[in-house]
Amino acid sequence: MGSSTVVVIGAGQAGCQIASSLREEGFTGRIVLVGAEAHLPYQRPPLSKGHLTGKASRDALWLRPASWFEEQSIEMRTSTRVTHLDTGDRRVLLQNGEALTYDDLVLATGARNRRLRLEGADLEGVLSLRTLDEADEVKARLEQAARVVVVGGGFIGLEVAATAVRLGKHATVVEVADQIMGRVLSGHTAAFLLRAHRARGLEIELTTMVSRIAGVAGRVAAVDTTDGRRFPADLVLVGVGANPNVELAEQAGIELDDGIVVDELLRTSAPHVYAVGDCACAPNPFAGGRRMRLESVQNATAQGRRLAATLAGRPEPFSSVPWFWSDQADIKLQIAGLTTGHTEVVVKGDANSERFSAYCFSQKRLLGVESVNRPADHMAARRLLSGSTSLSPQDVRRDNFDIKRASTGSAPVAP
Numbered sequence: 339m340g341s342s343t344v345v346v347i348g349a350g351q352a353g354c355q356i357a358s359s360l361r362e363e364g365f366t367g368r369i370v371l372v373g374a375e376a377h378l379p380y381q382r383p384p385l386s387k388g389h390l391t392g393k394a395s396r397d398a399l400w401l402r403p404a405s406w407f408e409e410q411s412i413e414m415r416t417s418t419r420v421t422h423l424d425t426g427d428r429r430v431l432l433q434n435g436e437a438l439t440y441d442d443l444v445l446a447t448g449a450r451n452r453r454l455r456l457e458g459a460d461l462e463g464v465l466s467l468r469t470l471d472e473a474d475e476v477k478a479r480l481e482q483a484a485r486v487v488v489v490g491g492g493f494i495g496l497e498v499a500a501t502a503v504r505l506g507k508h509a510t511v512v513e514v515a516d517q518i519m520g521r522v523l524s525g526h527t528a529a530f531l532l533r534a535h536r537a538r539g540l541e542i543e544l545t546t547m548v549s550r551i552a553g554v555a556g557r558v559a560a561v562d563t564t565d566g567r568r569f570p571a572d573l574v575l576v577g578v579g580a581n582p583n584v585e586l587a588e589q590a591g592i593e594l595d596d597g598i599v600v601d602e603l604l605r606t607s608a609p610h611v612y613a614v615g616d617c618a619c620a621p622n623p624f625a626g627g628r629r630m631r632l633e634s635v636q637n638a639t640a641q642g643r644r645l646a647a648t649l650a651g652r653p654e655p656f657s658s659v660p661w662f663w664s665d666q667a668d669i670k671l672q673i674a675g676l677t678t679g680h681t682e683v684v685v686k687g688d689a690n691s692e693r694f695s696a697y698c699f700s701q702k703r704l705l706g707v708e709s710v711n712r713p714a715d716h717m718a719a720r721r722l723l724s725g726s727t728s729l730s731p732q733d734v735r736r737d738n739f740d741i742k743r744a745s746t747g748s749a750p751v752a753p
């Protein structure tokens with residue numbers, strides 16, 4: 339272990355976690371962390387939240403201070419893109435022509451935002467948000483903007499739109515589906531958030547499709563929709579989802595699906611090559627073993643930790659309760675488990691007071707819990723889902739149901 343080399347491609351949440359966990363696991367070999375961005379590894383969640391309002395300081399974004407990489411003997415290469423992967427010779431090529439050989443290689447290349455393929459998508463003032471540099475641009479333009487249109491009612495779009503409203507801007511979200519966050523939230527929670535955002539002054543247009551972005555002298559001026567409406571805008575944020583960065587794996591002939599296919603030990607189809615984080619499509623025990631790609635900090639860090647342990651000689655299948663959060667205006671949404679595919683929802687708490695948890699079941703089995711402004715429920719739900727206590731819709735419907743007690747296993751349900 340002392341003389342082997344691990345090369346990690348992608349210096350984001352998962353890549354940085356792998357490097358740090360390898361050292362915690364006692365790995366004494368060479369670690370090279372190669373990142374295409376000019377910055378040291380940073381957290382992305384604040385980019386669509388506190389960073390835009392100035393509430394989150396720039397210093398708080400870094401995952402590790404610069405000195406840490408030196409102390410840990412981790413070779414951090416910023417502004418360096420890996421351009422080629424040769425799994426036969428166990429070698430990667432960097433954009434500066436340098437070659438690095440590896441004993442084990444980790445693909446932690448993340449995802450990139452989808453672009454709109456529409457007239458006007460390249461106009462000045464049409465932005466996307468994934469990197470710190472993009473976030474700086476969104477922040478600067480948001481300060482100047484009066485009217486903001488967000489294309490796409492997903493997490494990032496809604497967070498930015500809610501921030502724009504808080505900053506006193508006129509903001510509209512245009513969403514093609516008939517509910518916001520349609521892919522990941524129950525109808526109940528999505529309907530609540532729709533009402534809550536509208537009550538705070540955010541305009542949300544559902545079942546509305548953008549036809550083109552109109553500009554004047556190269557600058558964005560409005561968003562046109564297929565139903566003939568026009569939404570004036572001096573800033574347009576496109577938040578229509580992301581695609582995994584799979585090019586290196588693809589070129590090396592590694593199996594792909596939606597992302598880089600890995601097994602339960604996070605191994606790709608090529609020997610000594612692993613994938614973690616947003617780019618990896620891994621079997622998930624919380625989805626009945628189905629392979630899926632998750633875009634969350636929890637997934638990136640948990641896979642990073644798990645793979646580091648495997649590389650350090652403690653292989654175990656990846657199994658970690660998925661969870662996610664989103665801060666929208668003054669609303670804290672937290673999701674434990676994977677609620678997609680639920681057939682029954684039991685709600686505890688009161689949507690009018692903006693504090694509730696929605697328990698999502700399939701075949702009477704708890705899939706996950708969506709909590710709004712109820713962090714204690716969320717923590718208990720994570721404990722519950724990681725244990726063996728089962729919970730039925732009837733249990734949750736009882737007046738004296740207490741998730742904290744249920745999650746400790748001492749009394750699954752109050753009698």
Ligand code: FAD
Nearest residue numbers: 348350351352374382383419420447448615616633634635
């Ligand atoms: P990333 O952190 O994206 O890192 C991948 C890195 O790999 C990038 O820096 C990329 O430049 C680099 N790279 C790619 N190809 C190459 C190459 N060939 N050579 C070198 N480097 C390369 N998750 C939550 O759980 N909660 C939230 O509230 C939340 N908010 C978010 C807000 C925003 C604005 C964004 C963009 C994401 C948010 N997420 C949130 C998602 C979360 O940040 C990601 O799931 C997480 O960063 C994934 O980590 P990763 O390491 O897989 O990818």
